[in-house]
Amino acid sequence: METALAEFADLVAGSQLKSDEERLAVYRALGRGEFAEGRSLDALQAAYRLGARVAWRRYARAARRSGMGPDLLVTVAEAVFVHIDEIASASVQGYAEARANHAGTLAPLRRRLLELMAAGAPQEEVEKAAVEADWPLPEQVACAVLGPADPRRGRRRRLPAPVLADLDGPDPYLLLPEPALLLKDDQIRAVLRERGAVIGPTVPFDLAADSLRWARLTASHSRPTEVGSEPPTCDDRLPDLLLLADPPLVRLMAERRLEPLAGLTAKQSERLGATLLAWLQTNRGSAPEVAARLGIHPQTARQRLHRVQQLFGTALSDPDARFELEVALRGRAASAASR
Numbered sequence: 258m259e260t261a262l263a264e265f266a267d268l269v270a271g272s273q274l275k276s277d278e279e280r281l282a283v284y285r286a287l288g289r290g291e292f293a294e295g296r297s298l299d300a301l302q303a304a305y306r307l308g309a310r311v312a313w314r315r316y317a318r319a320a321r322r323s324g325m326g327p328d329l330l331v332t333v334a335e336a337v338f339v340h341i342d343e344i345a346s347a348s349v350q351g352y353a354e355a356r357a358n359h360a361g362t363l364a365p366l367r368r369r370l371l372e373l374m375a376a377g378a379p380q381e382e383v384e385k386a387a388v389e390a391d392w393p394l395p396e397q398v399a400c401a402v403l404g405p406a407d408p409r410r411g412r413r414r415r416l417p418a419p420v421l422a423d424l425d426g427p428d429p430y431l432l433l434p435e436p437a438l439l440l441k442d443d444q445i446r447a448v449l450r451e452r453g454a455v456i457g458p459t460v461p462f463d464l465a466a467d468s469l470r471w472a473r474l475t476a477s478h479s480r481p482t483e484v485g486s487e488p489p490t491c492d493d494r495l496p497d498l499l500l501l502a503d504p505p506l507v508r509l510m511a512e513r514r515l516e517p518l519a520g521l522t523a524k525q526s527e528r529l530g531a532t533l534l535a536w537l538q539t540n541r542g543s544a545p546e547v548a549a550r551l552g553i554h555p556q557t558a559r560q561r562l563h564r565v566q567q568l569f570g571t572a573l574s575d576p577d578a579r580f581e582l583e584v585a586l587r588g589r590a591a592s593a594a595s596r
Contacts, residue, residue: 258308265312265340269333281347288351298352302345309341366390371421371432375400377466392419395434398462400469401488402476403429404453414448428473432465453482456490458498474501478591500588507588514578514585517568529568532561534586537579 260283291301313334320330370386387394403424406413416422417439421432429452433439436459440446449456457472471491478501482488491498500507518526535550536542542550548558565573572578 261308261340261344262312265337268340269336281344284344284347285351285354288348289354291348292352298349301348305341305345305348309337313337363390367392367421368423371423374398374421374432374462374465375423375430375469380463383463392421394462395419396461397435397437397459398465398468399433399436399440399459399490400457400465400472401431401433401449401454402457402469402472403431403448404481406452414444414451416444416448417442420445430469430472432469434462449488450485454488455479455482456488456492458491458495471498474498496587497591500584500591504588507584510581511585511589514572514581515589529561529565530586530589532558533565533569533582534590536562536565537583537586541573 264280287301288298291298316333316337317330320333325333366386367390370383370390370392373383373386384394406424406429413424416431419434420439421434423430431445431448431454433445436456440456448454455472455476457468457470457475460468468491475489475491475494475498479489515530518530521529531551532547535547539546539550544559544562545555547562548555551558569582572582
């Protein structure tokens, strides 16, 4: 306050001796101090504005007592607010410099943290790296794998500070802390849509490597997500992840359990397979329930169920066989959807 008032008096008197660099250093330091304390600039800027108003009211009273004319009074008012704008801008500059320096210092530490979490490093090592990177460990995370960037889009979108990202590697991805909140962020959703992302399951932070692995597994067995569409999330496809984990075993199960369909045409096999899966998923439901699930007439469903009973016989009354049949049919459906 003393510096600002003394400098204003010098400016008005035309006796300023310091360079702009020297004169504004104190205000840049104030901006850096606000960042160091973890505050925004709101309080400092409000103090500047309040100080300018208080100072102007006192100047105005003194001007009236001295008989200063209105033209000169306007000139003084303009000088007051030009001065306060200048020192406020210097504080903004100091704040921005401190933030950039902080980000530059943290960037390699956060890259290291991301690498450790993606590799499934021991929890103690991750916790130590998180402290060094000034990154509070969240309770839950989710990884999102990204498709290639569109070079026509120019500059990348800025991501919120808590997001850890590898955007330059051969398999780019994001690590999202507290995904239930961050997945509502407009910037993040825009990046996910533009890059054809697949979002891994939400997991405790020490399972981040698994979320990334499952997201990559889903992406590798799915059709590429259309750019601009909402990204799929593995939380909605956990049973499919189980099937994708061991495709040869699922194929072996299908070969054994779905052998009764082998003698049918492709169309017949597809229809009866879908009917059997609907019957299993409706807990061995009635023909009307199966029909409702498939969107067909109940009489058609009844005919198909009769044919299924003829083909699979006693296997349909065996719980283990029914489980294997559902796995086989789900696996076949997932494989067809990925082609």
